[in-house]
Amino acid sequence: MRSVRPIRARSAMNVLAALLLLGTPVSADVIDLRADAWCPFNCDPASDQPGYMVEVAQEALALFGHEVRYTSMTWSRSLSQALSGDITGVIGTDQEESPDLILGPPMGNYQEAVVFRAGEARSIATAEDLEGIRIGAILDYEYNTVIAAYVAENARNPERVQMIGGDDALKRNLQKLKAGRIDMAIDERSVVTYMIDQLGLQDDLQVANYGEATELHIGFSPALEASALYAQQLTEGVAQLKASGRYGEILKRYGLTE
Secondary structure (H helix, E strand, C coil), rough: CCCCHHHHHHHHHHHHHHHHHHCCCCCCCEEEEEECCEECEEECCCCCCCCHHHHHHHHHHHHHEEEEEEECCCCCHHHHHHHHCCEEEEEEEEECCCCEECCCCCCCCCCCEEEEECEEEECCCCCHCCCCCCCEEECCCCCCCHHHHHHHHCCCCCCCCEEEECHHHHHHHHHHHHHHCCCEEEHHHHHHHHHHHCCCCCCCCCEEEEECCCCCEEECCCCCCCCCHHHHHHHHHHHHHHHHCHHHHHHHHHCCCC
């Protein structure tokens, strides 16, 4: 979701010097991060492109001697284990969704988007705008305002809302949308666009923004004493990567810019 990165290939003396410059004690830990696949934020852990938030976290926290291990897990279980302290944290959450987690710096934006078959897009402002269409939603995901209420109310009615789970849920929803089995899918815009490109459905599907954008973070467990330090170190490490230009280089690998 591994090739050697320039910043991780530095000698031990250079890493130590960076740590001393940042004024933080050297303490090498294994930081265990989880999330369900959500490219380009976090992707296949076995890929040479595990996701830009994964790569940024790995390189930023390597400055402090830490090793970031990322594994794919369902979103609900990832959140549950982060809250309990069974894992160190999760990738790709926000303050509203995870008020109890200790958040690192903003590392992207969540822009909810709705997807229709080409030529069938409609504006969604009220529940009435959703009448007559079958929505493909994902288990344990939170959606914005009108859509959230509609999904919650009709989650057991497959003629209105079809709920699925798993790492390939968005892929299956987009395939169902193209095949006419649902009429609308929902997810984050960057994730939707990335998956549509991967599936070659650019001419078949149409994407529109829905709701306001929010900042995305890596969230650390409130049950672990070191979490506040990890969040601080991630903030400082990301700043170092941005200053050196490395942050932009990682984004470019995923077709993104700062």
